[in-house]
Amino acid sequence: MADTLVLITALAARPFRAQNEISIWQQIADRIEAACLDGRLGSMDRLPGENHMAEAFGVTRVTIRRALTQLQHKGLLQARKGVGVFVRPVPLKYSVDHGKHFADGIEGGAVIGTRTISLIRNVANGDEAKALSIEIGAPVIRLLRTRLVNDATVYSSDKVFPGRLFQAFETEYALRESVRDVYLAHGVADYRRVETRVSGGFALPQEAEALGLTLHTPVLRSVAINTAADGTPIEFNRGTWPLTAVELVLKNQE
Amino acid sequence: MADTLVLITALAARPFRAQNEISIWQQIADRIEAACLDGRLGSMDRLPGENHMAEAFGVTRVTIRRALTQLQHKGLLQARKGVGVFVRPVPLKYSVDHGKHFADGIEGGAVIGTRTISLIRNVANGDEAKALSIEIGAPVIRLLRTRLVNDATVYSSDKVFPGRLFQAFETEYALRESVRDVYLAHGVADYRRVETRVSGGFALPQEAEALGLTLHTPVLRSVAINTAADGTPIEFNRGTWPLTAVELVLKNQE
DNA sequence: TAGTGGTCTAGACCACTCG
DNA sequence: GAGTGGTCTAGACCACTAA
Numbered sequence: 001m002a003d004t005l006v007l008i009t010a011l012a013a014r015p016f017r018a019q020n021e022i023s024i025w026q027q028i029a030d031r032i033e034a035a036c037l038d039g040r041l042g043s044m045d046r047l048p049g050e051n052h053m054a055e056a057f058g059v060t061r062v063t064i065r066r067a068l069t070q071l072q073h074k075g076l077l078q079a080r081k082g083v084g085v086f087v088r089p090v091p092l093k094y095s096v097d098h099g100k101h102f103a104d105g106i107e108g109g110a111v112i113g114t115r116t117i118s119l120i121r122n123v124a125n126g127d128e129a130k131a132l133s134i135e136i137g138a139p140v141i142r143l144l145r146t147r148l149v150n151d152a153t154v155y156s157s158d159k160v161f162p163g164r165l166f167q168a169f170e171t172e173y174a175l176r177e178s179v180r181d182v183y184l185a186h187g188v189a190d191y192r193r194v195e196t197r198v199s200g201g202f203a204l205p206q207e208a209e210a211l212g213l214t215l216h217t218p219v220l221r222s223v224a225i226n227t228a229a230d231g232t233p234i235e236f237n238r239g240t241w242p243l244t245a246v247e248l249v250l251k252n253q254e
Numbered sequence: 255m256a257d258t259l260v261l262i263t264a265l266a267a268r269p270f271r272a273q274n275e276i277s278i279w280q281q282i283a284d285r286i287e288a289a290c291l292d293g294r295l296g297s298m299d300r301l302p303g304e305n306h307m308a309e310a311f312g313v314t315r316v317t318i319r320r321a322l323t324q325l326q327h328k329g330l331l332q333a334r335k336g337v338g339v340f341v342r343p344v345p346l347k348y349s350v351d352h353g354k355h356f357a358d359g360i361e362g363g364a365v366i367g368t369r370t371i372s373l374i375r376n377v378a379n380g381d382e383a384k385a386l387s388i389e390i391g392a393p394v395i396r397l398l399r400t401r402l403v404n405d406a407t408v409y410s411s412d413k414v415f416p417g418r419l420f421q422a423f424e425t426e427y428a429l430r431e432s433v434r435d436v437y438l439a440h441g442v443a444d445y446r447r448v449e450t451r452v453s454g455g456f457a458l459p460q461e462a463e464a465l466g467l468t469l470h471t472p473v474l475r476s477v478a479i480n481t482a483a484d485g486t487p488i489e490f491n492r493g494t495w496p497l498t499a500v501e502l503v504l505k506n507q508e
Numbered sequence: 509t510a511g512t513g514g515t516c517t518a519g520a521c522c523a524c525t526c527g
Numbered sequence: 528g529a530g531t532g533g534t535c536t537a538g539a540c541c542a543c544t545a546a
Contacts, residue, residue, distance in 0.1 A: 023534065049512060060536050062316075065513085073456070073472070081513050082543035093453065196504045198452050199347065200474050200497030202327070218327070218472035218497060220454050243454030243472060243497075250450045250504045277515065303531060314517050319532085335532050336524035512544075518537095525531075 005048040005056070007040055008032075012057040025066035028057055032067065036076050036087055043089040043151070047077070050085070072214040075242040079214045088212060089152035095247045096155075113148035114177045117210070119170060121163060128160045131225055131236040139163030143179070146210055154246055156210035157239040165234060183234070190229045197223040198248060207240045218243040259302040259310070261294055262286075266311040279320035282311055286321065290330050290341055297343040297405070301331070304339070326468040329496040333468045342466060343406035349501045350409075367402035368431045371464070373424060375417060382414045385479055385490040393417030397433070400464055408500055410464035411493040419488060437488070444483040451477040452502060461494045472497040 011031045016024055035041040047053065050068070054061045068085060071077040079085045094110065122142045129136040140160050147155040159179070161169065165186065172185040183191060203217045213219070219240050226235040241248075265285045270278055289295040301307065304322070308315045322339060325331040333339045348364065376396045383390040394414050401409040413433070415423065419440065426439040437445060457471045467473070473494050480489040495502075 025534080051512090060538090061513095062537095063535060066534085068513095070470070079513060080544085082511080082545080084512065084544095095451070194505065197349070197501050198474075198504070199501040200454065200472065216324070218454065220452075220474075247451050247453040250452070251448065279515080305531090314519090315532095316518095317516060320515085322532095333532060334525085336526080336530080338525095338531065509546090510544105511546105513542095515539100515541075517539075520534100520536075522534075523532095526529090 004041065004045055005052055007035060008048055008053055009056045011035060024059060025063050025070075028059070028064065029067035029070045033071060033074070033076060036071075041087050043087055045087045046083075047085040047087070073217055073243075075213065075217070075244045077214075078212050089150070093247050094149050094154060094245065095249050097249045097251065110149045111151070113151070115146045115148065115153075116177055117144040117146065119143050119173065124160070128236055132160065132162050132233045134162055141166060141169050143173075145177075152245070153211050155239055155241055156207060157237060159238075160236045161234060165232075179235070188228050188234060191226050191234060192229075193224055194227050195225050196248075196250060199223075200243070203240075211240065211242055213242060220246065220248070222248065258295065258299055259306055261289060262302055262307055263310045265289060278313060279317050279324075282313070282318065283321035283324045287325060287328070287330060290325075295341050297341055299341045301339040301341070327471055327497075329467065329471070329498045331468075332466050343404070347501050348403050348408060348499065349503050351503045351505065364403045365405070367405070369400045369402065369407075370427075370431055371398040371400065373397050373427060378414070382490055386414065386416050386487045388416055395420060395423050397427075399431075406499070407465050409493055409495055410461060411491060413492075414490045415488060419486075433489070442482050442488060445480050445488060446483075447478055448481050449479050450502075450504060453477075454497070457494075465494060465496055467496060474500065474502070476502065 011028075014031075016027050022030075032041070032047075041047075047068075048056070050061050050064050054064045057064065068077060068079065072079060076088055077085055078088050120142050122140050123137045124132065124134055124140045126136055128140060129138065132140070134140075140163050143157075143159040143161070145157055145159075146153050147157070166182060168185060169182055172182045173179070175181065183189075199221050201219055201221055203211070203213050203215060203219050205215060207213070207219060208215045208217065211219070220243055222237075222239045222241070224235075224237045224239075225233055226237070227233050265282075268285075270281050276284075286295070286301075295301075301322075302310070304315050304318050308318045311318065322331060322333065326333060330342055331339055332342050374396050376394050377391045378386065378388055378394045380390055382394060383392065386394070388394075394417050397411075397413040397415070399411055399413075400407050401411070419442075420436060422439060423436055426436045427433070429435065437443075453475050455473055455475055457465070457467050457469060457473050459469060461467070461473060462469045462471065465473070474497055476491075476493045476495070478489075478491045478493075479487055480491070481487050
C-alpha cells in the first residue's frame with residue numbers, strides 16, 4: 001500500500017552473496033518472495049517499475065525480469081502490460097477436496113466467494129456431448145465463474161449442464177449463485193463426482209485473465225463429471241487453478 | 255540422430271511473420287516444438303549449440319534461450335550444463351489411474367518400465383510417521399524409483415513402508431521389482447488407495463535429475479496413502495511427474 | 509504524453525563437461 | 528583446451544495503459 005520503492009530499496013540494501021553460490025536473480029527473487037509472504041508487500045500492491053527496481057538493486061532490467069518471472073510462475077506476482085507488476089493475493093496452498101462441493105472442500109475456516117462471469121444456453125460440442133451422454137448439438141447450459149478464497153482467485157470453472165434437465169436453471173441460480181440449489185430445485189437431491197482428471201499446462205489468455213495470472217504461467221487443470229444418484233450425467237466441469245495455489249485432495253470413500 | 259544443425263537451418267529458412275503478431279522467440283519455439291512432435295527431432299537428439307542456433311535463426315542467444323526455456327518447461331527439451339540441449343522422449347499425455355497400480359493405470363497399450371534407484375532401511379520422520387500411524391523413529395523401508403512409459407521417464411517416486419510389516423521386503427522385491435509381490439508375500443492380498451493429494455511445484459535438483467528435466471521446470475506432485483483391507487496403513491508414497499507428461503485420472507468406485 | 513512491461517540486440521565472463 | 532549452457536551488462540524500440 002505504502003511506497004513500495006522504499007521497501008524494495010531496503011531489500012536491495014543487503015549485499016549479495018558470492019556469485020558462485022546463488023545467482024543474483026535468484027537472491028532478488030527470494031527477497032521479494034519473503035516480503036510477499038510475511039506481509040511487507042501486501043495484496044494488490046504495485047511494485048516500482050522495472051527500471052526503478054533495476055537501479056535500486058544495482059542490476060540490469062534483464063536480471064530483475066528474470067527474478068520477476070519466477071515469482072509470476074509461482075503465482076506471487078502478476079504483470080500487466082502498460083500498467084505495472086502487482087502482488088497477487090495470498091497464494092498459500094489451499095486443500096480442496098475435489099469430491100465435495102467447493103466450499104465444503106476447503107480445509108480450514110476460509111472465506112469463500114463466487115463471481116459469476118456468464119450464464120448462457122447453448123449447444124453441446126463433441127467433448128461435452130460425450131461426457132454428458134447426449135447428442136452433439138443438444139441444448140446445454142454453460143456457466144462460467146471464478147471462486148475466491150480469502151479474496152484470492154484460486155479457481156476458474158467452465159461448467160456445462162444438459163439443458164433439458166434444468167428448465168429453470170437461470171432463475172434458481174440467480175437466487176444464491178448456487179449450483180447445488182439448482183440441482184435441488186430440479187429434484188436432484190443427491191449426486192456424486194464419478195471421475196476427476198488432473199493435468200498441467202500453461203495459462204491461455206482467457207485463463208490468465210480469469211485468474212489474474214501472467215500469460216504462459218503454469219497451471220493445474222481439472223476435468224470432472226457429476227452424475228445423479230441414478231447415474232445420469234448432470235454436469236461436465238472444466239477448471240483451472242494457479243499451479244501453486246491449491247492442493248487437490250481426492251479421497252476414496254467406502 | 256542425424257545432424258540437427260541441418261534441420262534447425264531448415265526450420266530457420268522460413269521468414270518470420272510480422273513482429274506485432276507473434277514474437278520471434280515464440281515462432282522459433284513453435285517450429286522446434288513441431289519438429290519434436292512429428293519426429294523430425296527424435297528422442298535423445300542433441301540440438302546444436304545455442305550460438306549455432308542463434309546464428310542459424312539470425313537472432314541473439316537471448317532470443318534463442320527464451321524459446322528453449324519454454325520448451326524445457328513444456329517437458330520437450332532438457333538442458334545439461336556443459337553438455338548441450340537434448341530432446342526428451344515423447345512427452346505426450348499419458349492417462350494414469352492413480353487408484354490402481356501404475357502399470358494397470360496406463361490407458362492404452364504402452365510399454366512400462368521400472369528403474370529402482372535405491373532400497374534401504376531407515377527410520378520414520380514426522381510426516382511419514384503420521385501418514386503410516388507409527389511412531390517417529392520407527393523402522394521403515396525406503397524405496398526410490400522411477401517409472402518409464404515407452405522409454406520416457408514420467409514418474410519419480412519415494413515410497414515408505416512400515417519396516418515391521420515387511421520383514422522380507424528386500425528379497426521379495428528383488429525378484430521382479432514389484433511392490434505388489436512384496437505385499438502378497440507378506441499376506442497382504444488386498445489393499446486400497448485411501449487418499450491422493452495433487453499439487454504443483456517446480457523441479458528441485460533431485461527431481462530434475464530423476465526425471466531428466468531442467469531445474470525450475472514446473473512439475474506435478476502427488477502424495478498418496480495405501481492401506482490394507484483392515485485399514486492398516488502400509489505405504490506412504492510421494493511422487494513427481496513432469497507437468498505436461500501425464501493426466502491423473504481419479505475415479506470414485508462404488 | 510509519460511511511464512509501463514514485452515521484446516530484442518551485441519557483446520562478455522563464468523562453471524561445467526568431455527575428449 | 529574447446530565447446531557448452533548459465534548469468535549478466537548496457538543499451539534500444541515497441542505496444543500498451545492511464546492521466
